[in-house]
Amino acid sequence: MSSKIKVAVVGASGYSGRELLRLLLLHPNAQLVGVTSRAAAGKPLTTEFPRFRGVAAADALTFITPDIDKIVATGAEVAILALPHGVAHEFASALLEAGLRVIDLSADFRLRDASVYAEYYGHEHPSPELLDEAVYALPEIKGDVIKGSRLIACPGCYPTSVLVPLVPLLRAALLTEEAISVSSMSGVSGAGRKESVPFLFCECNESVRSYSVPKHRHISEIGQELDLAAGRKVRFSFVTHLIPVNQGICTTIFTSLRAGVSLADVERVYAEAYAHRPFVRLLGRNNSPDTKNVTGTNFIDVGWSLDERAGSLILMSTEDNLVKGAAGQAVQNLNIICGFEETAGLMVL
Amino acid sequence: MSSKIKVAVVGASGYSGRELLRLLLLHPNAQLVGVTSRAAAGKPLTTEFPRFRGVAAADALTFITPDIDKIVATGAEVAILALPHGVAHEFASALLEAGLRVIDLSADFRLRDASVYAEYYGHEHPSPELLDEAVYALPEIKGDVIKGSRLIACPGCYPTSVLVPLVPLLRAALLTEEAISVSSMSGVSGAGRKESVPFLFCECNESVRSYSVPKHRHISEIGQELDLAAGRKVRFSFVTHLIPVNQGICTTIFTSLRAGVSLADVERVYAEAYAHRPFVRLLGRNNSPDTKNVTGTNFIDVGWSLDERAGSLILMSTEDNLVKGAAGQAVQNLNIICGFEETAGLMVL
Amino acid sequence: MSSKIKVAVVGASGYSGRELLRLLLLHPNAQLVGVTSRAAAGKPLTTEFPRFRGVAAADALTFITPDIDKIVATGAEVAILALPHGVAHEFASALLEAGLRVIDLSADFRLRDASVYAEYYGHEHPSPELLDEAVYALPEIKGDVIKGSRLIACPGCYPTSVLVPLVPLLRAALLTEEAISVSSMSGVSGAGRKESVPFLFCECNESVRSYSVPKHRHISEIGQELDLAAGRKVRFSFVTHLIPVNQGICTTIFTSLRAGVSLADVERVYAEAYAHRPFVRLLGRNNSPDTKNVTGTNFIDVGWSLDERAGSLILMSTEDNLVKGAAGQAVQNLNIICGFEETAGLMVL
């Protein structure tokens, strides 16, 4: 392919930004034309990320300040935003206006209801006029709707790990209406790359702890999408835990099957939904996924088990929070909106 | 106290054994008179555990083979067994006959019903005649019944973390009969100190995974004790996860309050049950416990939270699987049966 | 002993401070009467360090601001300073004046020559008049000189691990004058408990790196003490590495024996120097020490090996940087100046 799509990464010095660079530097159909960082502006990319040194595309790049004009001047056709929520929307708005397509990793465009945003993020939604246009872009459950969009809201890391196992079962009405319990464990990169005592090595190493109980922000988007899939209000609890690994989310879900529904029904629904989705790996009955099999990749592994004694269905998933939960999903969406192979640049091990 | 109780540790070269040594070597009322290890017999204790070198009581000890006669010959009045299930019962039986009191860390005497043992452990119970005599010795919920016993079955590591938060609430009938969901995470020492590929450093580091789904062995004793507390059959699911830390269990429990019961009721019941129990630390509403605050200690930390949106009560606990979940609990029971201060030798940080 | 020495810890919210609390809360001859923290003033000790909750002495303490008057008002007879260099000297000076004895963990009083301090710490020494009075208090090599002192400078963590193996050999003139090479590896707690990107979990986990090459600050005190021991200028290089563990230093030293000196001579000198020192454990020929055997303890383990092929003597030591390298050494010095058993409160495992 002689011409590649020109891409800018806005907010490239965090962990999601770093993963975007890792994937885009070697992407066969994309050319990284701009990388921004307020703190590192003017520095070579490889000063901040020495890991990329020696890769020609990386050696050629220097961070620029995150100014709209400068981003537009790079010639980028698509901007991927790896910015904090509450900051991303401004860039999205201006870049759309400048004619770029925007793939946003923040929470700013995930919720359809601005009042839910206000409840969970603590301030009014700053650009509610864009919410209608934005697509909640989880490719495995949203399908073709993503293709034509120019404002892509990538799902959160935890929600991806919860929605992939649950949505097909809710759509097929296999589950009872009892409250669903979700226990998720995430690596520390989920907390971002910023100065902070609680995320120092010595505070996280040899430590396991739950946090943000009972109202983690990701509940808002999980709820939105579960309700949509079920066509009713879905009751669920969601508890997150911080685990001493760099990358990886492991999610365990406790739910229950409606009378007359068997595990074979679950397996049939999963096969229909995911057998041809390249990044969902169905592990089969009583097989536990392991984060170490997905870190660095865009795969999400899903296992399941019927606890007949308790009458519970247990769903288990693992993914890399920075890849399928962030940067990889963004590149997958880039591939979709640009008409590339969905797996382009993402079959990395 | 001029005379100390004489204690032998049978099976002292594993991780629970090591923790027993750590606690007993410095215990003000106990004297370690014998340590057994089939593999290390004849070797100084400090060859196997160089950490203890320089501690006079440790420098004086040499491993002996685990023969009943040799154990009896040490003059031990109490034997603490840190042996695999299916092996412990033989020693227990013979040592009781020889007049020693026995504190057992294995699963051999935890279940009152031999058929449940057979179901979960895969072979007939080898000494069913001892089951009536054995006490399921979780001091915080069993109280005085432990005191007079000569055969102490210490609860499993996971069950301790599940029962301490749940039992008082079930006894007080605060919970609905909906299925309870339990998600537990354990450090790797729970797998024991034996040759094995799945527990190599490189297999566990940077990995989070569930295992033994849906029927972990500890379900048997958790079920026994929950039923007993509730006075009915309690439905629950239990999923365990392996986490890359050496020691520590973090348990998160999803349950629900009966109509009319408030979080204040939960707190009143907890206060009544545990305010004067030296090793239960009640963290208060919406406070998450962290394994790093309990590792190496005999404390179990308990937090709780009401998820009003979902109608769920979330209970959270952390403990050290090798201490409160094994060796520390054994020493606590030693203190109880010997009439020492319950905290003797256990206020370590 | 009915009366205990009253101790204040100034700067108690860092990692060395935390270890001081851990040791002093359970010390048989010391009473912790004051703990200061600028950031946590007014908060209960157990809010900052939930690990200590449930220990009566800890539950009773609240952080105070680090004001001289407030510290004096606690009735403390000894103040232990766990403050940054450049800050400690002011407190030391004022507290000495108020009649307290001072044990300082910072670098402020370790160097006898104020110009060396200026060279390595980048500013003039602020209280040069106190340098003569201060004692470089490494008990294993300084012996009785510590006893009568009222201003104790505790050695740095790395220097302790380098000096214990080297000083007796230099004193006995067993080594050649070739440059000594020292390679040290430290856990991340050595970097302190402060907001910082380079010491975030994800920056240190799965990472090994040297740092501060070629001129680490600790070279100044190592050089001072090596020269003193040898009675000549000792040439040495010192490279430090950051390793993903919480606590522990492992030091490997390459040197060479003078003609006619044998490994037996080394062993005789070590035995004379350390056989009766309770915290030095001599592991013997070709035995490598392991940080996991010393973490949490005040022990320093020393092994050695002769590489006949290369003509090199290899010395190896491990210690806990926060204990023998900081808080434990401070308590050991407290014991010495107060006339307690040298091991009082320090035989922890």
Added chain:
Amino acid sequence: MSSKIKVAVVGASGYSGRELLRLLLLHPNAQLVGVTSRAAAGKPLTTEFPRFRGVAAADALTFITPDIDKIVATGAEVAILALPHGVAHEFASALLEAGLRVIDLSADFRLRDASVYAEYYGHEHPSPELLDEAVYALPEIKGDVIKGSRLIACPGCYPTSVLVPLVPLLRAALLTEEAISVSSMSGVSGAGRKESVPFLFCECNESVRSYSVPKHRHISEIGQELDLAAGRKVRFSFVTHLIPVNQGICTTIFTSLRAGVSLADVERVYAEAYAHRPFVRLLGRNNSPDTKNVTGTNFIDVGWSLDERAGSLILMSTEDNLVKGAAGQAVQNLNIICGFEETAGLMVL
């Protein structure tokens, strides 16, 4: 390229084997036609390594037993051996005879002198007749000699990290004849993927220790190549340390410059030797390499520093022990002998 070279990996279930698979499954010019494993024979590749599931080339492969006939029957043109030393030579010999080219990761063909092999590996060399033919294939220092060879001995992981920094300086005669001191730190994967207590998670985590002091086996090949580069016997000591990371070697070397040689000379020599070598990254003066920047890649990062105070030159390198130290180097050699781009399939991040 329509036709790819057909490659078999013999001994594919260990860690080096796994990395070979990772690289070869996505290699643009190679086709993986056979993978052997005694233990996993008959099982799909993805059963042993679930990480590779979903990659078409992996889903198609099943382990075969390591029989010469079966390997030949795969049609492989090149065999890469990831077998233990003492086992590899038999396969090498038979496969060469069958007309394959052989790239060996073991120590069997690294030493030119069979008596040195016997000294360091504890048994006579089993195929001394092949030693003349074998090439010690460190591409950065051996250059064109590799190209025409049919028996490639890949250097050990540690030796690669030592030789890349030292060989050019020895060749240029910049260093004195004083003993060189080498301190290396390796991740645990270096110990292999086999049942073992010392490499269990809990034995390695929170532990740093030296091992195999003073005579690590890799001394034999390091010595061979240093002597060759210097044209004289080079004296050096080599101490290895085990560090709790999965992958990565960090090596720190203490040596000294001959009178009149400056750091600029060192830099000129490095630039001449490595400026055009795609996998050596020269970090510049006083810059420390970090294993986290090379893990998973085939890069080796080199930094240096002059310690004028001690008169020492400090060289520092990092690499991934399984990639540049094993599988990556093998693929690099595959590229060289097949006439592919040297970086083909190796520009992974």
